[in-house]
Amino acid sequence: MDLHLDRITLVYPDGDETLTAVDDVSLTVPAGTTTALLGPSGSGKSSLLAVAGGLTRPTSGDVRIGEDVAFGPHTPLRAATRTRLEQVGIVFQAPQLLASLTALEQLELHAHLRGRRPATVRDEATALLGEVGLADLAHRHPAQLSGGQRQRVAIARALVGSPDVLLVDEPTSALDHERGTQVVELVTRLARERGAAAVIVSHDASTLGSVDRTVRIVNGRLETAEALVPG
């Protein structure tokens, strides 16, 4: 299903004033494609991603997944949480893995949270770790993995249950150029293969050669929207 951001505005309280972090942004990300969101520090990238993933309510505007409104200014918390668990996979800037669990167990726990039947969980988790190139490291703990490998565990975990939307915050910030490029390529490939609408937030345009489209956000507003190149 396509992801639609319809006229999203997000205003934070800022002392006696307000700060408009996202200013009337509209964007459609077709299913199976990846859009990179570029922009300077403080431009609103993470804020927009948080709204797209239902982590922060927009002040105005709606997030739609397919035809249905997923997250709007008045969406109840419980409904937003359910939609997020069922339809959205999120990879945070730091992989946020649990130190005591193996790579496989990180995915299994997430699958349980998403309400998957236990009998199907191990097979799906094992297959996903294979898809991100970690089949041989499934039983390692985070401390026994490199930064890039941990990021790949987090990407596999976000894809448990085949969400319609995949949101990835700054996958390249902790990685060198080559590994960062590989992570972006991985996200682009998985989104295409699984028909997910993916958004990657990044500072580093030089890692984004594989994405379908790059958009730039400055002071909370979308500046450019390059044509979508069919994959």
Ligand SMILES: Nc1ncnc2c1ncn2[C@@H]1O[C@H](COP(=O)(O)OP(=O)(O)OP(=O)(O)O)[C@@H](O)[C@H]1O
């Ligand atoms: N919870 C918050 N309350 C108030 N203001 C916030 C909050 N979160 C972010 N901001 C402000 O909103 C603006 C956009 O922040 P955001 O984190 O979305 O930018 P960003 O483009 O992701 O930056 P970076 O690349 O540095 O991570 C900034 O001016 C920031 O200070």
